[in-house]
Amino acid sequence: MKKIILTGDRPTGKLHLGHYVGSLRNRVKLQNSGDYDEIYLMIADSQALTDNFDNPDKVRDNVLEVALFYLACGIDPEKTHIFIQSQIPALTELTFYYMNLVTVSRLYRNPTVKQELGLRGFEESIPSGFLNYPVSQTADITAFKATTIPVGEDQLPMIEQAREIVHSFNRIYGETLVEPKELLPESKTAKRLPGIDGKSKMSKSLGNCIYLDDSEEDIRKKVMQMYTDPDHIKVTDPGKIEGNVVFTYLDVFCSPEDFAKYLPEYNSLDELKSHYQKGGLGDVTIKKFLANILCDTIKPIREKREELVKDLDYVYDVLKKGTEIANKKANETLEDVRKHMKIDYFDNEKFLEEMKDKFN
Numbered sequence: 001m002k003k004i005i006l007t008g009d010r011p012t013g014k015l016h017l018g019h020y021v022g023s024l025r026n027r028v029k030l031q032n033s034g035d036y037d038e039i040y041l042m043i044a045d046s047q048a049l050t051d052n053f054d055n056p057d058k059v060r061d062n063v064l065e066v067a068l069f070y071l072a073c074g075i076d077p078e079k080t081h082i083f084i085q086s087q088i089p090a091l092t093e094l095t096f097y098y099m100n101l102v103t104v105s106r107l108y109r110n111p112t113v114k115q116e117l118g119l120r121g122f123e124e125s126i127p128s129g130f131l132n133y134p135v136s137q138t139a140d141i142t143a144f145k146a147t148t149i150p151v152g153e154d155q156l157p158m159i160e161q162a163r164e165i166v167h168s169f170n171r172i173y174g175e176t177l178v179e180p181k182e183l184l185p186e187s188k189t190a191k192r193l194p195g196i197d198g199k200s201k202m203s204k205s206l207g208n209c210i211y212l213d214d215s216e217e218d219i220r221k222k223v224m225q226m227y228t229d230p231d232h233i234k235v236t237d238p239g240k241i242e243g244n245v246v247f248t249y250l251d252v253f254c255s256p257e258d259f260a261k262y263l264p265e266y267n268s269l270d271e272l273k274s275h276y277q278k279g280g281l282g283d284v285t286i287k288k289f290l291a292n293i294l295c296d297t298i299k300p301i302r303e304k305r306e307e308l309v310k311d312l313d314y315v316y317d318v319l320k321k322g323t324e325i326a327n328k329k330a331n332e333t334l335e336d337v338r339k340h341m342k343i344d345y346f347d348n349e350k351f352l353e354e355m356k357d358k359f360n
């Protein structure tokens with residue numbers, strides 16, 4: 001069986017470091033591993049509209065924005081088909097058929113939906129499109145016969161829901177759809193990078209993000225505001241590592257070379273940590289160290305993005321071509337689905353024969 005990746009993001013804002021360590025970095029690695037037969041990367045504008053239906057400009061403006069970040073991070077359109085969800089009609093049709101296979105109460109019980117309902121303040125008046133987005137996400141996944149879905153931890157209930165729908169479909173209509181499996185980032189922190197304020201998730205609405213096009217000045221300013229250990233007041237005080245955002249980030253971003261380059265007094269992160277715990281190491285030192293590392297991480301992305309912004313025709317063309325390829329693939333699956341659901345009247349010459357037998 002072919003190994004196929006599908007993943008995507010809602011175009012609702014700029015991408016930040018949480019996206020980078022939670023998925024982007026990994027997608028580039030997977031893309032370049034040569035282990036996959038096909039890779040699709042979707043800009044999920046239809047899904048973004050399920051909770052931004054009253055703000056179409058926001059979604060529209062962020063489609064190219066997300067594409068720019070993909071390309072700036074190293075997504076290569078020769079290897080990965082980047083496409084726009086709403087331009088693939090088969091996805092909408094598949095969603096409609098899959099809706100029969102899911103109960104409303106199951107959708108209410110989906111933990112991601114539940115949490116998001118709270119965040120959006122939808123509790124009392126939930127648009128049915130929003131409640132249904134896990135079904136539409138199943139269409140995204142199955143349309144491409146995706147086997148592997150690289151996602152953050154928060155998306156696990158979505159993949160679970162997709163597997164359930166695949167099972168029901170195949171049981172009722174015969175083996176048609178491919179069962180997907182999630183691929184989580186390796187490290188626990190990468191699955192969910194905290195915001196600079198120490199809140200559990202980096203998120204635009206919480207205002208605690210470091211964006212992938214932040215200037216060095218922005219990055220340094222944000223790192224200086226980072227939550228550390230509120231009891232570490234004097235340099236000589238012993239400090240806590242646990243819950244200290246600077247160390248959480250160092251765990252994710254720092255490499256041995258960074259010590260040689262920026263903090264040669266220490267050999268390793270363990271040594272730095274134990275000094276901090278003992279006391280005598282100030283927040284400013286560790287923050288400056290982290291800021292240098294993050295500046296190095298973001299610089300190539302920001303610069304590539306600046307270049308691409310000058311050539312939007314190219315970016316537009318990448319999306320157009322990717323969308324064409326995605327449409328072809330999704331239409332093949334749709335054809336197969338219609339056949340199994342016995343609604344392939346005009347594509348199956350046997351239909352008329354059968355009816356003739358039946359009526360005569």
Ligand code: TRP
Pocket residue numbers: 006007008009010042044047137140141149151155
């Ligand atoms: N729900 C995902 C998010 O909010 C985006 C998404 C839409 C997606 N369809 C998908 C992710 C299919 C993986 C597979 O980030």
